Amino acid sequence: MSKPADLVQGTLDLLLLKLLALEPLHGWAISLRLRSVSNDVLQVSEGSLYPALHKLEQEGWIRAEWKTTENNRRAKFYSLTRLGRKQLDLEASNWQRLSNAISQVVQLSEA
């Protein structure tokens, strides 16, 4: 069974960085946000979300902080670091190039 849209290798990092660039979020919020923003097209398995977040943290691109949610519960909030900002710019431009290239190929009219 194939998922509706398997994520292209490495794009999860880009998505997470982008989401966290907008505002600090905890893991649950990130999973909700991913679903809603992409209209359920991108379904990241909740299981792979946390290892991915920890990896980004180890790389120094995001940092974690324990804060209280609006419902008064302790949650681990992730936010982007300076280093992560640079990484985001890099990966975003890579993605842009890649997707442009692929679109051009896909739009080739059959001669």
Add this chain to the structure above:
Amino acid sequence: MKMEHWWFQAPLKLKAIFRRGRAEQELDEELQFHLDRKIEEGVAEGLSPETARLRALRAMGGLDQRKEQIRDTRGIHWLTDFLDDVRYAFRSLRRAPGLSAFVVVTIALGIGMTATPLSMLDALVFRPYPVSRPGDVVTLVGTSRDNAYDAFSYREYLDLRDHTRSYDGVVASTTLLSVGFSSRAGETPQVRGGQLVSGNYFRVLGVEPTLGRGFRDDEDAVPGRDAVVVLAPDFWKREFAADPAVVGRTVRINGVDFTVIGVAPETFPGMFIFMRPDLYVPLAMAGRFSTNPQKNFFVDPDDRELTVRARLKSGATLHEARTEIAVLARSLEREYPKSNRDRGAAVRTQFEMRTQDTDVNWKFGVIFTVLALAVLLVACTNAAGLLLSRARTRTREIAVRLAIGAGRFRLIRLLLTESLVLALLGGVAGIAVGYAGISALDTFTIPAEVPLKVPFRMDLRVLIASLALAVLSAIFCGLAPALQSTRTDLLRGLKAADVDEPGRRRKRLWGRNALVVAQVAMSLMLLAASFLMFRGFRHSIGEGVDFALEAKDHVLMVRFDPRLVQYDAARTEQFYKRLAERLRDSPDVLGTGYTQNPPLGLDDFDRVAFVPEGFQMPRDRESLASMMDTVDDGFFETMGVAILRGRGFRASDDAHAPRVAVVNEVFAKHYWPNQDAVGKRFRLDRSDGAPVEIVGVAKSIKYRDSPFGAGIDFVYLPVTQHPAARLVLLTKSAGDPLQMVEPVKEAVRALDPNMPLLETRTYADLYRYSVVEGPGIAVKLVGTLGAVGLLLAIAGLYGLVAYNVTRRTREIGIRIAIGAKPADVLKLVMSKGLKLVGIGAAIGLVMGVAIERVMNAMLFNAGGIDLLVYLVVVPAMIAVTMLAAYAPARRATHIAPTLALRCE
């Protein structure tokens, strides 16, 4: 970018390592938060809480797997596992304290024995020059037929400096053995050692003076103009109590006022291994320190005294530098055909300079290190045997671990960690042992005018090498047991623990039998080598020193250098003559003699170039060279050097008489084999040089402090025909030579109250150092290595054999139960042990012969195989083996068979 990266990572890693519990707890909490939200969502959608929980867990895809995945992202798995292993290792080692202690002590001895020679080797070969970027500093040497490491003349130095392109600077230096130094005018000069250095010396070597400055190039431009001096750090502390105001002061050196311009830094004790110069003076001042008034250092092409070093330009390769200097040497040869015929030049690295073929010290370093490594190997074999036996008793434990799913690699890692812990404990203890050994080396003094430093110490390189050896030992002695015990057949292992299965035993036992054989072979080889060294040293110590038996108890030596009080050659000669006359008049004095360099001393002898008459010279050579000394008519008698044929010198052999010489036996035999050398002649310097008649042949003695100084050519020339300024007066009396100190002083005072007595000591001092203490250290070192090696080998042998027999308790029980006689069983067990020792002894004998060959070729010819070693040691080993096999075998034959059968 990279740094920044670390900046973020480091705290996380540290937290994961040191606050592991906290990190785990936070991970749980984070995931639980997510699950709770997911369950809430499910409940809100109308699911039952239980269904919602299950859905949440499913979505997560296995909570524990995720956690493990997340732990992996921390990238410290290897470390946490390792720490777990270490903790476990300590626990399991504590369970067998006796065995652990034995292994630790064994390895400690092995490592400790290695640390001492390693520190020697480090000091003699590997320690880099104490300058900035020492790797770029090379030494330029002249090469000739006799000498591949020759020094250069001043003119050659200028050519090298000005015509090479590969270097950032070329410096020259030469050693001043004794200069008269007084910190203010009017004070009696003290003898100091120093260096004449080119003006760019400190700059090119990258040595920044702590006080003041180094030399400028222009201070080395005009001979005799700039009397400036840089003090060495130690000397500054001793002589000036580290007074910073010393810069700018005037001191007197060899009767001339010099201005102190700087103090060299603490980090720069000089470029030598043993010698520490006290002061540095520009090369242009060389005239003030000349030892031979007939030579002019600046123009004489034959006066080769300069050590030339250069710093390679960045980008220049050694190969280019070598090509360049070869070309330059050829052009020098064309330019100065007379002085530079057949002379080449070469670039040598620090390593090449320190491993010269003619130098024996580093060879000893290598040999000691190899011997010590052999001891370490024996120690490791011991440890391996013990660990192997221990691993066998743990078969069941390991089988259980394998059965519940531990990976084999993971188990091997665990077992290796255990041996690593043991080896590191042993390594640390061994470093303490080595430290003690190195300090022991430091306790003897070298009798020289200038304080020489024994440079052996436990520095970082030695420390790291020792620890690296410990790790290697761990792998060596831990790997085989680890591999073997994890190969366990699970079913058998779980069932039977520790019994050798019939049929599989042959293979199993192979490892342990090999260990016994190796143990015996290695220790025999080690012993053969140590015995040979021991005997070689003893032999060479005694060789050629008989002459000194009387002199060492009755001769006083006093060194003079009248140039220190501005005597010219004529006054110098007069002074020495009158001093001898005065002393000979005294009834207490049995005799006096003069020499430039007493035998068994530390200084190098001068060399003389000569052409023997009637000797077929090799076609490509202009002259031959020999070591020489200039002595007076009283020398041979006073020193005890016997004249075998002809005569010694006489007072009548003066400057107006025909030139004469005395040569030693080796010299006589060398050039006039089967003839009497007395009456033969040689020419000085070249075939048309001054003729010299040989009037006597002296007994060959040992000349240098090196243990292998005998058997060389030696020429004595009369001081009356070859004046020298710096001489040693030998005064022989009937009693204690120290009682002659006052009479000598008085005689000198009567001639000139200002004349300094440079070095006053008894000949016994020299004798003790050169004949007793110096070689004694080597003998002690070799003896200790051999003894420790033997001790370890015997202990290890006993342990291995006894263990092997104990393993067979059950088998022996069965044999007895079905009717074997105890005597038969004993015979069976012991013959097995003897067979192994026999094989080991045979291998050891062969290797011992090989080692002796190599060592004889390298160092000394101490004769052939020492059968005694084998005659004593092999039976000793057999006895140990028998005992080791007998005790447990006897016990086994006495246990009731029912017990033996149950024995595990």
